[in-house]
Amino acid sequence: MTAGVCLILLVVVGGLTLFRQGSRSRSQSGGNWISLIFRLSHAPKLSASHKILVLDKFSRPDPVLDFVMQQVYLFDLASQQARWLTMRQASVAENISNANTPGFKAGDVAPFNEIFDGTALQMAATDRNHLGAGSSDAAGAPIANGTPWEVSYSGNSVSIEQEMIKSGEVYRAYSMNTSIVKAFNDMMMASLKG
């Protein structure tokens, strides 16, 4: 009887490990949840040595597995960067189309890392007299170009060359972004198919 339980345990543990490694889109807590159910449902039937085996397998953080699981954020990060890049492309398109509009000031979006630097919890204002921290909507707010290359007599600060360079940067970064996502997807598929 002990040998049968041990066999079932090994099969289930192996399956769960594969599942955890394969479905990397689940967060760390998802894995713990599965292990918790597993322990709750199987622990009373197992002998002491098997319990230790189960606990060792699931409760102690495995550095390699943790590292792999943290890569899950890459999809999120890549998607955020893609969104930021498309917004930058829209800003470049605005500048280019207004390249001959008198008085138009060229704009740009805030740098990508500033969005993370500015991400913070907002204080809730429950009273009118509370000081507001201000909205940190840095992602979509166009900011002025630091140094426009040329300002024409009509007050237009769009330089087509500068915008073309920015557009090229967006293209390169977007191409890298999609390549990374594709590579990561291939890795996932490889781990699923074996």
Place this chain on the structure above:
Amino acid sequence: MIDPLEASLKIAGSGLEAQSARLRIVSENLANAQSTGSLAGASPYRRKTVTFESEMDQLTGADLVRVKSVGVDRSPFRTELDPGNPAADEKGFVKLPNVNVLMEMSDMREANRSYEANLQIIQQTRNLYSMTIGLLRNS
């Protein structure tokens, strides 16, 4: 806010439209560079000017561009002594349009370049689209 890439296409499209309107005005000016009046001493063709303005699109929140107004150039006409012309006044002077061909040519070049830049943006935005769609393809 709609998809920024779609907004880019819309913005660049408005740029194309504005620049082509400008090219149309330039071609009108060039075509009428020698158009005198029909009666004696009548005013000839007056050079047209075009101005742009940036327009906030309510749907996308993007700054589109549009033709603000088509005005006329108030600068004085050139005059030329040509007593045989039907439009010559009693002293034999003919008023010619205030169109400077060189200026129109440079205006045309600028409109052309801006048009090309907008086209480039459209092309690039399409590339971004196809790269995104490429993620779905089996490699």
